[in-house]
Amino acid sequence: MEFIDIKTPYRLHKQxxxxxxxxxxxxxxxxMGEEVAELEKQLAAYVGAKHCIGVSSGTCSLMIALMALGVGPGDEVITVPFTWISTAEVIPLVGAKPVFVDIESDSYNIDPEKLKRAITKKTKAIITVNLFGQMADYSRINPIAEEHGIPIIEDAAQSFGAKNNQTMSCSATLIGSTSFFPAKPFGCYGDGGALFTSDDQLAAKMRAIRTHGGEVRHHHPYLGLNGRLDTMQAAILLAKFPHFxxxxxxxxxxxxxYNRLLEEFVSTPRIMPGNTHVFAQYTFRVSAREEVAKALKERGVPTAIYYPKCLHEQPVFSSLGYGKGSFPVSEKAAQEVLSIPMHPYLTEKDQLLITTAVKEAVSPFMSLR
Incomplete structure (x- = not known):
C-alpha cells in the first residue's frame, strides 16, 4: 500500500x-523556458494574485521572500515551532532571529492571541504555516499584523488549493509561498516552488532575486541567488494542472x-470554520502512538509522523534559549500525531481496510484517550 501515490496520476495522464x-x-x-511564464500566469489566476514567481523549491521561495522584504541581522521573524524545519531555517540564513509562537490545538496553526504577545519593535516579518492542508485564521491574523505594519509570508507548502473564507491559499497575505515537492497536493517530479503577491514592486524584486539579483543579464541591483524553476518541472506542472x-x-x-469512520476511535482533524481542507496529510492524534504505528505496520498500513520533534527542540536552534515546556501545545501535538495514507486515488475499499486496521490497533488503548 502506498502512503502517498505519485505513480497513479502519472499513469493516468502519461500522454x-x-x-x-x-x-x-x-x-x-x-x-526559464516559456513554460515557466505560462505556469506562472495560470497559477496566479487560480490563486487570485496578480503575480506568480516560479522558483526552485518551497524553501528557496521563503528565503527569497525574506530577502525581498529586507529582513536581516538584528531583525526578528515570528513563526511556529510545529512545522518542517525549512520554515524556520531560512530566518537565520538571512541573518535574522526566529521567534516561535505556539499553535492552536485544533488547527495546528499559529495562535493569533499568542502572536500578539510575541511582536516586538524588532519584528520584521511573520511566517504563518498552513499545516496539513488548511489555512490559518487570517481574519484574526491579518489585522494584528496590519496594526503593527508587519508583512506576513503565508507558508502554503501543504495548503495549495485550500480556502479561508473564500480566499484562496497563497493570496491571503502580502506574500504567498508554496512547494511543488512531489508529495505535495500539487507536485512536480523534482523540486519546485512558487511565490505569489499582488504588489508590483515586490514581485519585480522577487523575480530579480530569483535570478542572481537582476532581471536584465549583467545588471544586478540586488543581492540574489539561483532560485529559478526548472522548465521541465514547469511543463510537468502545466500538464497536471487541468486535473488538480x-x-x-x-x-x-x-x-x-476518514473522519466519519474514525471519529469514535481517535482525535480526528477538525476543519475550522470558514476553511476548506486539502488534506496534504491525513493526521489524527492518538495515545500510545508508537504501539499503534507498530500495529498498523503489522497490518500492512504505512504511517508517518509530521513532526516528532518541535523546532525549538532541535539542536540547531538551541541557542535561542527555549526549553521543554516553552510551547506545550506544539509539544503535545508532536507526541501524539500520526498520519495514515492520503492521496486522491485512494478507493473506498482502501479506506475501509485502513480504518479497520486503525480501529483494531487503537482498541487496546481506548481507555487512555
Whole structure:
C-alpha cells in the first residue's frame, strides 16, 4: 500500500505529461523556458494574485521572500515551532532571529492571541504555516499584523488549493509561498516552488532575486541567488494542472470519509470554520502512538509522523534559549500525531481496510484517550 501515490496520476495522464516533457526536450529551452511564464500566469489566476514567481523549491521561495522584504541581522521573524524545519531555517540564513509562537490545538496553526504577545519593535516579518492542508485564521491574523505594519509570508507548502473564507491559499497575505515537492497536493517530479503577491514592486524584486539579483543579464541591483524553476518541472506542472481541482475535491471527500469512520476511535482533524481542507496529510492524534504505528505496520498500513520533534527542540536552534515546556501545545501535538495514507486515488475499499486496521490497533488503548 502506498502512503502517498505519485505513480497513479502519472499513469493516468502519461500522454499529456510525456508530451510536455518532450516538447521541452525538442526546444532545448531548459532554463526559464516559456513554460515557466505560462505556469506562472495560470497559477496566479487560480490563486487570485496578480503575480506568480516560479522558483526552485518551497524553501528557496521563503528565503527569497525574506530577502525581498529586507529582513536581516538584528531583525526578528515570528513563526511556529510545529512545522518542517525549512520554515524556520531560512530566518537565520538571512541573518535574522526566529521567534516561535505556539499553535492552536485544533488547527495546528499559529495562535493569533499568542502572536500578539510575541511582536516586538524588532519584528520584521511573520511566517504563518498552513499545516496539513488548511489555512490559518487570517481574519484574526491579518489585522494584528496590519496594526503593527508587519508583512506576513503565508507558508502554503501543504495548503495549495485550500480556502479561508473564500480566499484562496497563497493570496491571503502580502506574500504567498508554496512547494511543488512531489508529495505535495500539487507536485512536480523534482523540486519546485512558487511565490505569489499582488504588489508590483515586490514581485519585480522577487523575480530579480530569483535570478542572481537582476532581471536584465549583467545588471544586478540586488543581492540574489539561483532560485529559478526548472522548465521541465514547469511543463510537468502545466500538464497536471487541468486535473488538480478534481484531486482537491477527491482529497476533501476522502478526508471527510476518514473522519466519519474514525471519529469514535481517535482525535480526528477538525476543519475550522470558514476553511476548506486539502488534506496534504491525513493526521489524527492518538495515545500510545508508537504501539499503534507498530500495529498498523503489522497490518500492512504505512504511517508517518509530521513532526516528532518541535523546532525549538532541535539542536540547531538551541541557542535561542527555549526549553521543554516553552510551547506545550506544539509539544503535545508532536507526541501524539500520526498520519495514515492520503492521496486522491485512494478507493473506498482502501479506506475501509485502513480504518479497520486503525480501529483494531487503537482498541487496546481506548481507555487512555
Amino acid at each position: 499529456e505529461i510525456d508530451q510536455a516533457i518532450h516538447k521541452v526536450l525538442d526546444k532545448g529551452a531548459f532554463i 481541482q478534481k484531486e482537491v475535491e477527491a482529497r476533501q471527500q476522502l478526508g471527510e470519509r
